[in-house]
Amino acid sequence: MAAMTKAPPVLARVYRGSHVESVHRGCLAVVDEKGRLLEGCGDPDLPVYARSAAKPFQAMPLLLAGGEKQFDLGDAEIALMCASHGGEPRHVQLARRILRRGGFRPDDLRCGAHSPMHEASARELVRRGEKPTALHNNCSGKHAGLLLACRALGLSHADYTDPGHALQRRIRALVARYADIPESWITVAVDGCNLPVFRLPLSALARAYARLVAGRLPGEEPCAAAVRARIVRALTKQPDLVAGTGRFTTDFIQAGRGRWIGKEGAEGVYAVGLRAAARGGKAIGIAFKIEDGSARPRDAVTLAALDRLGALPLGARRALASYAQPPVQNALGLEVGRIEAEVPIARRGRRGAASRGARQAKR
C-alpha cells in the first residue's frame, strides 16, 4: 500500500473554451469486501472525515435494536435516515412522521436549521415568509432515526449528539467494524449537523462500503447482515429520498437498478458500494475525496471511476450522460466550458479483474 501513496491523483479539469481554467485533485481507493486495495489514486490511505457518507452506518443501531418492527419503518423511512435530502416537502413531511413514531417533536432535533438544498423548495419558503427549520436540514432524517434509536435502546435523548453518548459510541464501533479498523484509528470532530464526524483512512471508508453491500461477512451475526441488507434495499428502492430532485445520488442509485449504492459526504467525499456482479463474486467499495472539498467534480469522477472498473452498463451510462462531462454555463445559459474527470486506474473489462495488459502496465 505504501507504494501507492505516490500514485497519480484523480484530476478533474474545468475547461473554459479550449483551455483549463481550474483543476480539482483527489484521492481515491477501490477495495474489495475482503479488504484488498485494488486501486488507488493519490494517497488511498489519506485520513478523511467521512461526513454524510457515514449515514448508512449511523442508521444501523436503530435497526439492530429492532426499530423496524417497533416503529413500523419501511424503505422510505430507512432511506431518509441515510439521506442528505433536499428539504423538499416530501422529505420534510417524512422526517416529521418519523419523529412522531417515537413520540418526538421537531424541537427534539439537535441538527440546527438551514435552507433546503433544493432551490425551488428554498424559494418557496422565502416566498411564504417562513424560516427554515431543523426539519429542512438535509440531515433531519438521520437525526430523527437517532432519536428513535434512543427510544428503542432506552437511552436519554436530550444529549444524543454528544460524542460520549452510548448511541454515538455504538455508531463509532460499527463504523470501525465495517471499515475493519481498530476504533482507535478513528478520530472524531463535529459535523455540520452537530453530530460526531468520523475521520478514517479513505481506503477504510471504501472497505466499509464494500462490506456494507456484501453478502454475509465472516463472523457476522445473521441479524447484522440482515440489517445491512435492509439498509441497502431501502436506498435502492427509494433513491428519491436519499437526495432528491435533480440530484446526482438519486439518479445514480436509480440508474444502478439495485447494482450499487452511492452516498455523498460534505467537502468532496463520495462513497460507492458495488454489489457482487455474480454469485460468488466480490462486492467492491469505492471512496474518494476531492482535496479542496468541492462537490463540483463529484459526479464526473464517480462515473469515470465506475467506467474504468468496467462497472457502468450501457443503460446506466446513457441515463447518467449529463453527469459524466457536465457543461459550464454562463448567465445567458450558453455552454462556455465543461468538466472532464481523469481517474488514473487500470481499465477493467466488464466488472471483472483488470485486463492482462492493464495489469502488466501497473506492475
Add this chain to the structure above:
Amino acid sequence: MAAMTKAPPVLARVYRGSHVESVHRGCLAVVDEKGRLLEGCGDPDLPVYARSAAKPFQAMPLLLAGGEKQFDLGDAEIALMCASHGGEPRHVQLARRILRRGGFRPDDLRCGAHSPMHEASARELVRRGEKPTALHNNCSGKHAGLLLACRALGLSHADYTDPGHALQRRIRALVARYADIPESWITVAVDGCNLPVFRLPLSALARAYARLVAGRLPGEEPCAAAVRARIVRALTKQPDLVAGTGRFTTDFIQAGRGRWIGKEGAEGVYAVGLRAAARGGKAIGIAFKIEDGSARPRDAVTLAALDRLGALPLGARRALASYAQPPVQNALGLEVGRIEAEVPIARRGRRGAASRGARQAKR
C-alpha cells in the same frame, strides 16, 4: 523566473477540529511597476483567465473617450463599472441610472440575469415574487459602462459583447499594454456575463495591477495616466459599490484608506494594486489564482500575502481580522473549524525591500 516555477504553492488549509479536512492550492505572483517579479508561489507565470479582475481595464475606453464629462460620471458610476456588485437595491438603481445617461434601457444589457449575490436582496426579490434581471447581474455596471463607451466612440452597441467588436479589441489592447505583454499572448474565451475573458500569465496580471496604481509610466500619455488615476480614486472612494455589504473586497479597500485596491475574479482569482508607499517608491501588484477555482480561501490568502510583504498596517489588520482566519461554522452556528492560509514568500519589513535575512534565505 523559470527557477520559480517549482516554488512551493500557496496553501489554505481548512481545519475541522484539530485536523485538516480540505486543502486549497494556489499560485501567486508579486510584481513591481517596473515589471520585476519579486515573489512567486507555485507557478507565477501560470496562464489564468482574469475574469472580473479585468474590470478596471474594461472601464478604460469609456474614460479615454471623454465619457466622464460627456455622461457626467462620478466616483459612484465609475466604481460600479469596475464592480462585481451584490445586486443590492443601490447597485441596481445605479446601473439603471448609468444606462439612462447614454439613452439605454436594461434590455440593451447582454449580460444575462442571475440572482443577486447579496443574499438578503435575493430573498427580497423572491418574497416579492420578482425574477432577477440583467440589472441584478454582478456585471451590470460594467456592461452599462461598455454601452456608454459605444455611444461615446460612435460604435454599434447591439454586438458590443462580440470579441471582434472594436470596443473589445480596444480593451484587449489595453490589458496587453498594462500587463506589458504582446497582445498575441492573450487568448480569449467567453466569460460568465458573455463578454470576452482574457487569459494571460498570472505575473502579467500582477504587473497590470502594479501599473494600474502606479504614477505616470514611461511613454504613457498624460490622459491615459489620468484615466488610471481616476479609476483607482473611484474604487477607493466608493468601495461599497465595488462589491457590497459584508463583502471582503469592499471592506478590504475601505481598510486600505487609499493605499490599495483589490478585485476578485471568478474561479479563485484575486488581484491587488499597492500604491507606492512613499514618494519615489514603487507600486506593487499581487495576483493569485486558487487552482480549484474556489473563493473560500481568497480573503485569508490576500491578507497573508500583504502581511508577508509588510504592507498590512495595524489598523487594517484589526479592521479585517475576521477575514484573516475565517471560522468554519455548522448549522447551529458553532465554530467547528477554521481556514489558515500559508503564503510561502519572504517576510518583509514595513512595506520596503525584503529584510536582509529573508533576502539571503531566498538566494
